[in-house]
Amino acid sequence: MKNQVRVSSTTTPWPLTTTMTPSSATAADEGDLAVGGVRLAEIAATYGTPAYVLDEADVRARARAYRAALPEAEIAYAGKAFLCRAMIGWIQAEGLSLDVCSGGELALARHVGFPAERIVLHGNAKTPRDVQDALAYGVGRVVVDSTYEITQLAVAAHPGRPQKVLIRVTPGVDAHTHAAVATGIEDQKFGFSLSAGAAADAVRQVLHWQLTERPALELAGLHCHLGSQITSVDVFAEAARRLIALMAWIRDEYGVVLPELDLGGGHAVGYCDGDPDFDLEQYARTVRAVIAKACRQHRLPVPRLTVEPGRAIVARAGVTLYRVLTMKRNPGIRTFVAVDGGMSDNPRPALYGSAYTARLIGRATTAASEPMTVVGRHCEAGDVIARDLPLPSDLRPGDLLAVPCTGAYQHSMASTYNQVCRPPVIAVRDGVARVLIRRETLEDLQARDVSL
Numbered sequence: 001m002k003n004q005v006r007v008s009s010t011t012t013p014w015p016l017t018t019t020m021t022p023s024s025a026t027a028a029d030e031g032d033l034a035v036g037g038v039r040l041a042e043i044a045a046t047y048g049t050p051a052y053v054l055d056e057a058d059v060r061a062r063a064r065a066y067r068a069a070l071p072e073a074e075i076a077y078a079g080k081a082f083l084c085r086a087m088i089g090w091i092q093a094e095g096l097s098l099d100v101c102s103g104g105e106l107a108l109a110r111h112v113g114f115p116a117e118r119i120v121l122h123g124n125a126k127t128p129r130d131v132q133d134a135l136a137y138g139v140g141r142v143v144v145d146s147t148y149e150i151t152q153l154a155v156a157a158h159p160g161r162p163q164k165v166l167i168r169v170t171p172g173v174d175a176h177t178h179a180a181v182a183t184g185i186e187d188q189k190f191g192f193s194l195s196a197g198a199a200a201d202a203v204r205q206v207l208h209w210q211l212t213e214r215p216a217l218e219l220a221g222l223h224c225h226l227g228s229q230i231t232s233v234d235v236f237a238e239a240a241r242r243l244i245a246l247m248a249w250i251r252d253e254y255g256v257v258l259p260e261l262d263l264g265g266g267h268a269v270g271y272c273d274g275d276p277d278f279d280l281e282q283y284a285r286t287v288r289a290v291i292a293k294a295c296r297q298h299r300l301p302v303p304r305l306t307v308e309p310g311r312a313i314v315a316r317a318g319v320t321l322y323r324v325l326t327m328k329r330n331p332g333i334r335t336f337v338a339v340d341g342g343m344s345d346n347p348r349p350a351l352y353g354s355a356y357t358a359r360l361i362g363r364a365t366t367a368a369s370e371p372m373t374v375v376g377r378h379c380e381a382g383d384v385i386a387r388d389l390p391l392p393s394d395l396r397p398g399d400l401l402a403v404p405c406t407g408a409y410q411h412s413m414a415s416t417y418n419q420v421c422r423p424p425v426i427a428v429r430d431g432v433a434r435v436l437i438r439r440e441t442l443e444d445l446q447a448r449d450v451s452l
């Protein structure tokens, strides 16, 4: 998990085991890679391709690393990165809380009996059903994101049994990330603006429902989420200072001291060899010190910190396996390698221009590398998985490719574009593979098409 200088090379394939492969990854014979003690080529043979492989030990180790780095904080896993019942079980066993942002994600948590008080409900536009389900299950906190929602929640809550809420504040901190995931700046859809006074108005509105005889809401704290793939620790420090200043204002104005401060997630993960990872130790040190100092200055008690990593918990645990279907050599232009998946199982390159890498597995080769671009099978020219990678010049249809760092925002964002069935999720641990989510079938797809 160390920062590395980027060494870009078009001739060296990524080593079998790197910072972006699961921690249990080991080189196996015949150019194969084993994860969780199971050879990837064997998984491809047993379960078919494409397939997502997920290393349980890696997920759990990263969850534990967060708890060890921030023992005083609540670590809430952002479920939208990847969610299924087994994953929720691991998160629960490792002592994490769970962020959900829809009734659907909440229903999964409920299905496995995840403790309601450890659930945080997000969403910039919650449906009436989301709100009802959250109240019915008794989720620990609802992060409110609009004035309509505050009224809706207050009216639906049981008077005298106040629902704890956090206010999502837009602190005006630019985390210098892709526009589609920049959520700390002013001009985007999330949160109440700090500078425009909307956050102060939201505080007033929530407290109106709290400071009454039969309170419907209880303002537990403030929340912000600055975006995703953030490598800078300073932006979190700045957001913390701004939110604590707002907490001091709330104390001065209303005499209410807020016990919680939620700084969101967005901790970066390196997707390609040499990409910087997020420095969790430095984050813990810096944020802890900044919060302590700001609270001293404002004479506030130190609030309990919540952090919400999604990608940082699960991205590196995942490897996607594809089979090469065909190749196209356009001399002087590019060599295309087309595989049996694509933007339906990994939409991130098309959405954000994200870079990935890939490597041949399951067959040893001494062939020299040459640059190739791995593309999917969908009807879009933007259906690219990884551009200009070094792959062996003897690559051919039938070969297997492994794409690392695909545990987050892959299955959860997968589609059935072109009526292509979504891949299974296969967990590996201690030499054993098991299906967490089975492969989608054409019957699954056609079951919804109910009328001729």
Ligand SMILES: *Cc1c(COP(=O)(O)O)cnc(C)c1O
Pocket (backbone or CB within 6 Å): 078, 080, 081, 099, 122, 225, 227, 228, 229, 264, 265, 266, 267, 308, 309, 310, 311, 312
């Ligand atoms: C998406 C999201 C996260 C997690 O983001 P990552 O980039 O996966 O760490 C955390 N909090 C909120 C509110 C989010 O919307």
